[in-house]
Amino acid sequence: MRESLFIKKNLARWKKYQEEPTDNPDEMSDRFISTLDDLAYAKTFYSFSKVTRYLNTIAAGIFQKIYLHKKDDQGRFRQFFIYELPLLFRKYHRTLLYAFCFFSVFVLIGSFSSAHDETFVRGVLGDEYLNMTERNIANGDPFGVYGNSEEWYMFFRIAFNNIYVSISVFVMGIFFSLGTLYMLFKNGVMIGAFHYLFVSHGLGWKAILVVMIHGTLELSSIVIAGCAGLILGNSLLFPGTHKRIDSLKKAAKDGVKIMVALVPVFIVAAFLEAFITRHSTMPIVVSLLILGSSLYFIIFYFIWYPISLHKKGYAISETGKVIVK
Helix, strand or coil: CCHHHHHHHHHHHHHHHHHCCCCCHHHHHHHHHHHHHHHHHHHHHCCCCHHHHHHHHHHHHHHHHHHHHHHHHHHHHHHHHHHHHHHHHHHCHHHHHHHHHHHHHHHHHHHHHHHHCCCHHHHHHCHHHHHHHHHHHHCCCCCHHHHCCCHHHHHHHHHHHHHHHHHHHHHHHHCCCHHHHHHHHHHHHHHHHHHHHHHCCCCHHHHHHHHHHHHHHHHHHHHHHHHHHHHHHHHHHCCCCCCHHHHHHHHHHHHHHHHHHHHHHHHHHHHHHHHHCCCCCCCHHHHHHHHHHHHHHHHHHHHHHHHHHHHCCEEECCCCCEEEC
């Protein structure tokens, strides 16, 4: 193909690339590939022509835009965890408090019921688990259950279970929050009965030092997932000036963002339970350090830091953008 015909055939498209830039990643990719094809053809047949330098300029411009767009995506990820997510929690702090209060009451119900009914613990935890735990206590290894499985198998099994439970707590909120309250009740009563089992054998403090190494993050995840579920259900109960479907869509979007925040918490909690909790004879100082660090992270990132950002004037607009008042 003669150079003049090659230019005439493609000039309109090249000018469009220059004069009508796009922010669509797929479109940018298509333009970049197309320009590279033209550049390769030009270098083969018109290597010293101005059209080759012209196409090289267009390709370089598109590449630079793709690179900047990639940097924006990285910045978006950073902004999500540093600003958007904490401010979202600030918006729903009252709902988070309700979830915490409900869960705490349910834990107390489980403990109280266990203390006044000898059959309650067995009914909640099951015969197999209760018999195994009592055998371990009698053998002087009350927390032996955490060392019965291979570490990596236990890690993936626990991580999957934590994710399953938390997603269930969240999704059940679609039933006008009643589903989430039921899941909080179910898990809270079980935790209360579980802890009372060790209290009744004089191992309450030891249980806190061992079990709460991973339990601090695990139980916090249930409460946070409960918050997300209540947000979902409340959007149907109290849509305000919005249509219920629009209110539900917005709540679902916020709830999913909150669940995203739990992913690293799931992983760390599973790691602690699979690799650390099994060492139940570790020094008290080490147990308290791990437990305190987990509690500090939960309080800092989900409570104190969002309040701090809010006081500095940061907020989330109606469109979900981070703004400074």
